[in-house]
Amino acid sequence: MTLKTISIRNLLRRKGKAGFVLAGLVVGVSTVVGILSFVEAMTSDINHKLEQYGANILIVPRTENLALSYGGLTLGGVSFEMQEIQEQELTRVSTIKNSKNIAALGPLVLGVVHVGTHKALMAGVDFKAARILKPWWHLKGTVPEENGVILGAESARILNLGIGDRIAIRNKKLVVSGVLQSTGSQDDQLIFTRLVTAQSIFNKNGRISMAEVAALCKDCPIDAMVKQISDVLPGAKVMAIQQVVKSRMETLAQFKKFSFGISGVILLIGSLVVLVTMMGSVRERTDEIGIFRAIGFRKRHIMGIVFMEAAIVSGLAGIIGYFAGFGVAKAALKVFSENHSGHIPFSIELAVGAVVTALIVGLISSAYPAVMASRLDPNEALRSL
Amino acid sequence: MSYIVADNLVKKYGEGETAVSAVDGISFKIKEGEFVGIMGESGAGKSTILGMLGAMNAPTSGSLLVADIDIYSLGQEQRADFRREFLGFVFQSFHLVSYLTVIENIMLPLAIIKAGKKKKREMAEEAMNQVGLSGKAHRLPSQISGGEKERVAIARSIVNEPPVLLADEPTGNLDTKTTRGIMELFGRLNQGGMTVIMVTHSPDCAGYAQRIIKVSDGKLVGYYSKKYANA
Numbered sequence: 001m002t003l004k005t006i007s008i009r010n011l012l013r014r015k016g017k018a019g020f021v022l023a024g025l026v027v028g029v030s031t032v033v034g035i036l037s038f039v040e041a042m043t044s045d046i047n048h049k050l051e052q053y054g055a056n057i058l059i060v061p062r063t064e065n066l067a068l069s070y071g072g073l074t075l076g077g078v079s080f081e082m083q084e085i086q087e088q089e090l091t092r093v094s095t096i097k098n099s100k101n102i103a104a105l106g107p108l109v110l111g112v113v114h115v116g117t118h119k120a121l122m123a124g125v126d127f128k129a130a131r132i133l134k135p136w137w138h139l140k141g142t143v144p145e146e147n148g149v150i151l152g153a154e155s156a157r158i159l160n161l162g163i164g165d166r167i168a169i170r171n172k173k174l175v176v177s178g179v180l181q182s183t184g185s186q187d188d189q190l191i192f193t194r195l196v197t198a199q200s201i202f203n204k205n206g207r208i209s210m211a212e213v214a215a216l217c218k219d220c221p222i223d224a225m226v227k228q229i230s231d232v233l234p235g236a237k238v239m240a241i242q243q244v245v246k247s248r249m250e251t252l253a254q255f256k257k258f259s260f261g262i263s264g265v266i267l268l269i270g271s272l273v274v275l276v277t278m279m280g281s282v283r284e285r286t287d288e289i290g291i292f293r294a295i296g297f298r299k300r301h302i303m304g305i306v307f308m309e310a311a312i313v314s315g316l317a318g319i320i321g322y323f324a325g326f327g328v329a330k331a332a333l334k335v336f337s338e339n340h341s342g343h344i345p346f347s348i349e350l351a352v353g354a355v356v357t358a359l360i361v362g363l364i365s366s367a368y369p370a371v372m373a374s375r376l377d378p379n380e381a382l383r384s385l
Numbered sequence: 386m387s388y389i390v391a392d393n394l395v396k397k398y399g400e401g402e403t404a405v406s407a408v409d410g411i412s413f414k415i416k417e418g419e420f421v422g423i424m425g426e427s428g429a430g431k432s433t434i435l436g437m438l439g440a441m442n443a444p445t446s447g448s449l450l451v452a453d454i455d456i457y458s459l460g461q462e463q464r465a466d467f468r469r470e471f472l473g474f475v476f477q478s479f480h481l482v483s484y485l486t487v488i489e490n491i492m493l494p495l496a497i498i499k500a501g502k503k504k505k506r507e508m509a510e511e512a513m514n515q516v517g518l519s520g521k522a523h524r525l526p527s528q529i530s531g532g533e534k535e536r537v538a539i540a541r542s543i544v545n546e547p548p549v550l551l552a553d554e555p556t557g558n559l560d561t562k563t564t565r566g567i568m569e570l571f572g573r574l575n576q577g578g579m580t581v582i583m584v585t586h587s588p589d590c591a592g593y594a595q596r597i598i599k600v601s602d603g604k605l606v607g608y609y610s611k612k613y614a615n616a
Contacts (some may be wrong), residue, residue, distance in 0.1 A: 296469020
């Protein structure tokens with residue numbers, strides 16, 4: 001027989017009240033867990049999409065002359081004629097502190113060419129890097145050799161060219177080895193060739209117009225990487241492509257704040273449920289507490305019994321609440337994010353956090369009833385002496 | 386030498402002109418191992434006196450020494466310790482904890498002492514044997530008779546072997562036969578060296594005491610011997 005025995009026996013006797021406290025806390029904890037899991041899953045999803053996005057850092061010449069739109073993103077200035085980056089300088093990028101986070105580095109040479117009566121933008125790229133940098137590319141045909149090109153969907157349509165056709169660019173005869181399926185980006189308008197071919201056509205041997213970097217960004221500090229690359233390439237302007245996800249991340253951050261607010265309110269309501277129920281329980285047990293005091297229980301013993309009961313129910317609520325919240329988040333993802341896989345990884349931190357939060361809420365809410373119980377005058381409580 | 390010394394105990398409820406004296410300047414001494422009955426009509430102040438003896442109802446004035454300890458000079462928590470170590474209580478309406486079994490009710494005072502599970506169980510079983518409750522250990526209070534409830538209450542009060550047993554109308558709710566059994570049990574406990582102080586209306590019950598303190602309107606109106614009480 002210990003104080004724990006008394007607490008457990010009382011909880012088993014008052015199943016309805018214990019169940020009510022449990023339900024109040026489970027609702028609170030599961031809501032918090034559900035919201036946090038949902039937000040975490042959405043954030044993870046966005047991070048994953050950011051990785052899938054391909055290039056997320058651009059290296060362009062430091063210039064203030066022209067603005068260029070590329071890939072649907074507003075970038076910094078690029079002057080084809082005035083300033084370029086030495087291709088050799090790019091090797092310095094591999095020396096930065098976070099170089100292990102770099103998945104691919106793709107130099108790019110851009111220039112305007114005439115194909116028949118049309119003007120077109122030609123890009124010399126490293127096709128090996130392009131596989132990582134442009135995962136949305138679906139090529140019909142093959143990657144070009146040194147004397148070959150591939151065409152964006154629109155450029156193939158407008159120039160009326162297909163695989164195997166030949167084109168002449170600045171006295172150089174090139175073969176169309178493939179056509180990209182429509183991407184919905186500016187790539188549709190371009191003619192792509194090997195980097196060396198483009199450098200030869202535009203007389204830019206050893207020079208590039210810009211470079212794209214794909215950073216594995218789930219956990220990497222992209223801003224720090226931008227600074228590190230800037231430091232090793234002082235003549236270039238380095239920018240993070242964050243516009244695409246920025247607004248979504250901001251929305252998510254606002255939702256996160258709102259969610260925390262809602263969670264706080266729900267936890268507050270849960271704690272009030274515990275407080276009111278425990279107060280009622282203490283009042284009902286006046287006689288019993290009087291006996292405990294009469295036979296020599298100290299105040300701390302009485303408080304111990306009340307806190308023990310609260311801790312048992314709260315701990316249980318934390319465990320149930322975590323799994324309930326987990327389920328709620330999974331269901332919510334299916335409803336609110338159709339493209340999401342619905343997978344939420346088990347988080348030991350969140351599980352422990354749920355139990356600890358439930359315990360804290362349960363114990364704090366029980367503090368006043370516990371103190372009230374401990375202060376009961378045994379003589380008044382029993383009324384028989 | 387006296388074990389319990391009450392000196393001019395006064396207990397007033399309320400303040401000023403509206404104050405009511407429940408106990409009005411009572412003094413008495415009780416020796417160690419004595420069986421004392423406190424008698425008086427309803428409202429005479431006998432339960433108030435028992436409450437004061439039980440370190441639960443502080444007197445308005447006066448002092449109470451038990452084993453040379455001035456009880457009401459102690460803080461609340463020290464008084465709780467005193468109750469645990471020195472006193473056993475038997476209440477009129479049993480006051481058993483309804484959701485605990487018989488043996489758990491008996492073990493209640495042991496819940497807060499440092500002793501092994503086995504030792505606590507042995508102590509509880511010994512107390513059960515003393516009051517004749519063997520075989521009912523795992524029943525709930527709702528599953529036993531009034532007399533058995535009283536025995537459980539007595540077993541609970543003696544399980545930690547306190548030197549003083551306080552009983553408030555212990556047979557008030559019992560039939561004659563059960564009352565006799567309970568009073569014989571008190572007699573045996575007293576013969577074992579326990580000081581027993583019992584509040585009662587019943588002259589028959591008081592007859593088991595060695596000495597009777599009679600109170601009326603909060604005042605002590607006399608001591609009576611066993612022979613007188615039985616008469």
